[in-house]
Amino acid sequence: MKNYHLSRHPSFYAVGLSYKKADAALRGKFSLDIPKIDALILDAKSQGIDGMLVISTCNRTELFGFAQHPYQLIKLLCHHTEGTVEEFQDVAYVHKNHDAISHLFKVGTGLDSQILGDFEIISQIKQSFYRSKKNEMTNPFLERLCNSVLQASKRIKNETELSSGATSVAFASVKYILDKIPNVKDKNILLFGTGKIGRNTCENLIKHTGNNHITLINRTKEKAEAFGTKFQLSVKDFGELQTEIRKCDVLVVATGGQLPTVSKAIVHNKKPLWILDLSIPKNVADDVMELDNVTLVHLDQLSQVTDETLERRKKFVPHAERINYEVKKEFVQWLETRKFAPVIKALKEKLKTLKEEELDFHAKKVQDFDSEQADLVSDRIIQKITKQFANHLKRSEVDTEESLQLIQQVFQLEINPE
Known part of the structure; x- marks a missing residue:
């Protein structure tokens, strides 16, 4: 997670408040309408924050984004609302990295709603993502995360009765x-x-x-x-x-x-x-x-x-949580792959450079050397070698960070941080 995108943004945070600790009056102080959301996102952008998702509903106000410290996000929220930092800290929650990812899955699938199974929130998350995209404050991580939460929401609707009947x-x-x-x-x-x-x-x-x-x-x-x-x-x-x-x-x-x-x-x-x-x-x-x-x-x-149907929905919570776990696991695997993708790319480029040097050497030394055929065979070998490394890095028992450092040292790779 810490290697994602830019080193100056090492952690992904969720900061917010909800109906669980904040009453309606206090939630009102921290509520954000669309102009305020746009202003907050642009403010975050000017501060160099990479990626921001803002959710403000009748039940919660939350910011998701990359920052050095969660206070960066808290300060933004308080600056653009009527609430103070002191008021926020009394009722707030802060989630970091994988906990922040888990929180968005829970919120987006109605498991954290004031009325269990309320799926209104998923359309609000979609709208929040579009607002960020409009303001050029999304990134591949946020896009993939929102799509994964949407996928989990659809599965829970189709495979369980968590949202049976009207829940809102x-x-x-x-x-x-x-x-x-x-x-x-x-x-x-x-x-x-x-x-x-x-x-x-x-x-x-x-x-x-x-x-x-x-x-x-x-x-x-x-x-x-x-x-x-x-x-x-x-x-x-x-x-x-x-x-x-x-x-x-x-x-x-x-x-x-x-x-x-x-x-x-x-x-x-x-x-x-x-x-x-x-x-x-x-x-x-x-x-x-x-x-x-x-x-x-x-x-x-x-x-x-509450009524009988709401009580009945509670039986489907374990099934919904299993679906969240499965979809979230796929997202985390993608994230891990993304973490080592620059190293694999650099390795492939290094092997291609070695290949070209060797082909050039043999073309000069060997009469009637078939450069085209040699090029084809070499590319296939390079593809197989890089795939072996990628498969190794995907294995759960492998220390990814240590392996990445070793590959970089052995092949003397220069990694583009972007």
């Missing part, structure tokens, strides 16, 4: 509505925010309640209209938010705003109102709880929802 924040919110709110089919529902979580919640509501009294509001009305047309839902302007809240029985808030939009000041409902805040950071101010007829439920409370 959207599922948890709809389950809460179905369990807690009577006659939900006849209730007026307002969805504020039509991002991915909002859309998924809305689709689940329509599917499980048969309710068509759903109104959509989004800061960008066009996005709400594009989604609303699909399900023939009413769409209102952002300026009508206060009026529409007054009409509704259930308000689902799933926005990406950095500050609360819904507060006590704009809620004037005389009838009971249930508010589900699916946003990180929170987009509903705590002061709405001062109102007698309002019930406010936040994401972290929703994520505690």
Whole structure:
């Protein structure tokens, strides 16, 4: 691992915080929207960090990248968010090299999700990789790692029932509505925010309640209209938010705003109102709880929802972990191969130089020397020799570092660090 790519970046780190230790308020301080992610990646690039993956969801914020010390990544995160280093250190985790790789596999396959088997995260990892690629901050290691995690995720979906049924924040919110709110089919529902979580919640509501009294509001009305047309839902302007809240029985808030939009000041409902805040950071101010007829439920409370299907999923965890182990093992083998590839390449070049010297010598000394045939035979021998060395280095019982040094010394190889 330490030899990967550039010597000035000896270790691969994962630094982050999640729902396990950080509550919604603290996670909100460290959340990153797309402009902030781009700014952080470009900042990392300017500091010479080679490769960066940034994941920011409602449940976690994590940075993966190569650095001399994890504090480089922690400092970047704190600089581009509202959180402080002290706050981060109280709840943070830092994983290095193989532990960081294992962590990404666990996160990407729903084994570390707030709701077990929640596979929303894999699409977020894909988006994170595309953002890094757009900013020219990926490398072969990160690309191969993300593809391997994606492969493990697909296998777990196909070979286990870890993700049987709906498992997501959207599922948890709809389950809460179905369990807690009577006659939900006849209730007026307002969805504020039509991002991915909002859309998924809305689709689940329509599917499980048969309710068509759903109104959509989004800061960008066009996005709400594009989604609303699909399900023939009413769409209102952002300026009508206060009026529409007054009409509704259930308000689902799933926005990406950095500050609360819904507060006590704009809620004037005389009838009971249930508010589900699916946003990180929170987009509903705590002061709405001062109102007698309002019930406010936040994401972290929703994520505690469990039922028989979630309990059943736990049985498939060992199988999912075995798949992760298998795919991760293949990735590590590729990594080891990549580690010695420059030495094998240099060895091949050295043998070709020796070959050319010998062929040139014999061409001058031997009459009617068949240079073409000799060249062909020599290349085949070189291929077999380098393959023997490569196979030796791949063996698990071999000390790769020691063998690489010996090969370099014996053949006096010059290795290009790139």
